[in-house]
Amino acid sequence: EVQLVDSGGGLVQPGGSLRLSCAASGFTFSNFWMSWVRQAPGKGLEWVANIKHDGSETYSVDSVKGRFTISRDNAKTSLYLQMNSLRAEDTAVYYCARGRDLNSWGQGTLVTVSS
């Protein structure tokens, strides 16, 4: 069974940093693109970034370029999102998802950016 477990969320001040993790199991992690998606409170879904099987390609939405970095460790079957220079508008539940078509999702982790 595919399992994705998101962690690392919390309360951070504007301008601060946070690193999210996603632990994957139940499938061959190194065969899949992986993605991050977020959802601000009461709002719709927003794709954030994704990364190719081997980490050689990454893509992200313009609003996080230069601030967020997606990475992966295939040996640890884990996905990461390093978030720097956080802003109030980054407050959201962050989900990791498998594939470019988001075929399986983690449970999400809440990031709150507030002073």
Add this chain to the structure above:
Amino acid sequence: DIQMTQSPSAMSASVGDRVTITCRASQGISNYLAWFQQRPGKAPKRLIYAASSLQSGVPSRFSGSGSGTEFTLTISSLQPEDFATYYCLQHNSYPITFGQGTRLEIK
């Protein structure tokens, strides 16, 4: 960027009704279209991929159709557990984009 426009944004229906939700892309996306269901407080769940393929384990009352710029999600006979928010997603080109969502409520 490709804009995905869902309609309606919200609707109410009764158990047993047939419901159709539409998603229009601002440019052609072939069949790189998926549909998701999200219940309150839960992670989204994929229902349909490649515009018309049913995700394993999803009830057959859900179906998808379309190609190019216009797509539909149909629920043939609404069940109580289907009252949720539905999103379309295009992954034909970057940035990957979602529709704004359709909230389906009980009449």
